[in-house]
Amino acid sequence: MSASIIAIDAMGGDFGPHCIVPACLAALAEFPSLHLTLVGQAPLIEEQLARHPGVDRARLQVRHASEVIAMDERPAQALRGKPDASMRVALELVRQRQAHACVSAGNTGALMALSRYLLKTLPGIDRPAMVSAIPTERGHCHLLDLGANVDCSAEHLYQFAIMGAVAAETLGVSRPRVALLNVGIEDIKGNQQVKLAASLLQQARGLNFVGYIEGDGLYRGEADVVVCDGFVGNILLKSSEGLAQLIVGRVEALFRQGLFAQAVGALAMPLLRRLKADLAPARHNGASFLGLQGIVVKSHGAAGQEGFQSAIRCALREVQDNLPQRLHGRLEDLLL
Known part of the structure; x- marks a missing residue:
C-alpha cells in the first residue's frame, strides 16, 4: 500500500498537543503506511514527543506555525488575520499536494472558511457539508x-x-x-x-x-x-x-x-x-467536509486521544477511497 500523508492541526481543540500528539503516535502504530505532519508551535509539539521515547521520526514530521486560531474566534478574522495559524498551514499543505488530507479539532467556522478559500469546492457544489x-x-x-x-x-x-x-x-x-x-x-x-x-x-x-x-x-x-x-x-x-x-x-x-x-x-x-x-x-468521531477539492476531517473539539485517533482513521479511509475524485466523477451525472 502506498504511503498516505495527513497534515494534523496539532493546536486545535480543547486539549491541543497534550491530546493530539499521543493520538497521532497511536495512529502511526496502527497504520504502517501512514505518514503524519504535525503543524503548530514546534516547541510544544516536541515537548510532547519527548515524553514518548523511541518514536519513529521517519514517518513523523513537525511543521512550525506560530499562530493559533481560538475556538471562539470569528471565521472572518481567522481568514484574514492569521496567515501562520496551524490550521491554515495544515490546509496549505493539502492545497500544495504535500499532504493528502487535513485533520483538525479546531474552530469549525474557521475550518470551513479556510477550507473553502484554500481548497475550493467541487464544480456544481456551493457549500461543503459535514x-x-x-x-x-x-x-x-x-x-x-x-x-x-x-x-x-x-x-x-x-x-x-x-x-x-x-x-x-x-x-x-x-x-x-x-x-x-x-x-x-x-x-x-x-x-x-x-x-x-x-x-x-x-x-x-x-x-x-x-x-x-x-x-x-x-x-x-x-x-x-x-x-x-x-x-x-x-x-x-x-x-x-x-x-x-x-x-x-x-x-x-x-x-x-x-x-x-x-x-x-x-x-x-x-x-x-x-x-x-x-x-x-x-468511536464515531470525525466528520468529513464533503464537496471540497481536497480531504478535510473535523474532529470534535472535546475529543480525547481515542476520538482524535478515530478522526485520523476517517481521513485515511477517504484518502484510500480517493473520495473527492469519485465525488467529482458522479456529480456531473446527478446534479441539476
Missing part, C-alpha cells in the same frame, strides 16, 4: 450537514443529498436510500425549504430518494443517507451523544443498587461494556 456515520439498528447511516451550514436553501440540501449518496456508495452501500429529515413523513409536513428540496430530489436521475424520515426512523435504519441543515444536524448529533451516555450511565448505576443488582450486573458487565464501546462518541 457528514459522519451514525449508529442505527441496522448498522450506520450517513447524516449531513452536522453544523457547517446553519442556514441552507433547498438547492443546498439537494447537493448534500447527492454528495451523501456518493459517499455511501464508496463504502459499499448499493443504491443508498436517501431521506430528508422532517417533522413527519407525510407530504404536507415540513417547512418550505424541505418541501422544495424533496421536489428536487424526486426528479434526480439515479438517486434512490425514499422521502421524509423522522428522528426515530433514522435510528431504526430506515435510510442510508439522512439530510438536514447544519442547525438541526448538530443538535441531533449532540443530543444523541448525550442520550447514549445517559442511558449507559443509568444502566451502570442500576447494577450498583443492592446485592442482587450487583450480582446481575456482574453477569451483564461484558455486554454492557460492549454496548458502551459501540455507542461511545469517540
Whole structure:
C-alpha cells in the first residue's frame, strides 16, 4: 500500500498537543503506511514527543506555525488575520499536494472558511457539508450537514443529498436510500425549504430518494443517507451523544443498587461494556467536509486521544477511497 500523508492541526481543540500528539503516535502504530505532519508551535509539539521515547521520526514530521486560531474566534478574522495559524498551514499543505488530507479539532467556522478559500469546492457544489456515520439498528447511516451550514436553501440540501449518496456508495452501500429529515413523513409536513428540496430530489436521475424520515426512523435504519441543515444536524448529533451516555450511565448505576443488582450486573458487565464501546462518541468521531477539492476531517473539539485517533482513521479511509475524485466523477451525472 502506498504511503498516505495527513497534515494534523496539532493546536486545535480543547486539549491541543497534550491530546493530539499521543493520538497521532497511536495512529502511526496502527497504520504502517501512514505518514503524519504535525503543524503548530514546534516547541510544544516536541515537548510532547519527548515524553514518548523511541518514536519513529521517519514517518513523523513537525511543521512550525506560530499562530493559533481560538475556538471562539470569528471565521472572518481567522481568514484574514492569521496567515501562520496551524490550521491554515495544515490546509496549505493539502492545497500544495504535500499532504493528502487535513485533520483538525479546531474552530469549525474557521475550518470551513479556510477550507473553502484554500481548497475550493467541487464544480456544481456551493457549500461543503459535514457528514459522519451514525449508529442505527441496522448498522450506520450517513447524516449531513452536522453544523457547517446553519442556514441552507433547498438547492443546498439537494447537493448534500447527492454528495451523501456518493459517499455511501464508496463504502459499499448499493443504491443508498436517501431521506430528508422532517417533522413527519407525510407530504404536507415540513417547512418550505424541505418541501422544495424533496421536489428536487424526486426528479434526480439515479438517486434512490425514499422521502421524509423522522428522528426515530433514522435510528431504526430506515435510510442510508439522512439530510438536514447544519442547525438541526448538530443538535441531533449532540443530543444523541448525550442520550447514549445517559442511558449507559443509568444502566451502570442500576447494577450498583443492592446485592442482587450487583450480582446481575456482574453477569451483564461484558455486554454492557460492549454496548458502551459501540455507542461511545469517540468511536464515531470525525466528520468529513464533503464537496471540497481536497480531504478535510473535523474532529470534535472535546475529543480525547481515542476520538482524535478515530478522526485520523476517517481521513485515511477517504484518502484510500480517493473520495473527492469519485465525488467529482458522479456529480456531473446527478446534479441539476
